[in-house]
Amino acid sequence: MPYCGFVYTSSSSSVRVGSDLGYQWMWKNGIVLDAAMGPDYYLNLSENEYEYFDGIGLNLVFTLGYSF
Numbered sequence: 001m002p003y004c005g006f007v008y009t010s011s012s013s014s015v016r017v018g019s020d021l022g023y024q025w026m027w028k029n030g031i032v033l034d035a036a037m038g039p040d041y042y043l044n045l046s047e048n049e050y051e052y053f054d055g056i057g058l059n060l061v062f063t064l065g066y067s068f
Contacts, residue, residue, distance in 0.1 A: 001036070012046030018059055026067060034063040 005016040022036020037060050044054040 015043045030067050032065045036061040
């Protein structure tokens with residue numbers, strides 16, 4: 001799943017883009033578990049270079065839910 005996000009605060013802003021690959025398990029009782037991981041890239045757009053990370057990172061996703 002590709003994604004793109006924008007973070008804006010009063011002192012800085014950044015863009016985050018990346019892609020995740022994962023799997024979803026769904027049991028008969030309604031419990032759902034998602035697990036995914038993939039690379040992402042942060043681009044710091046602010047003058048404050050120390051407030052946000054700038055470069056490549058790893059995105060990990062674990063989600064537990066209920067389907068009804």
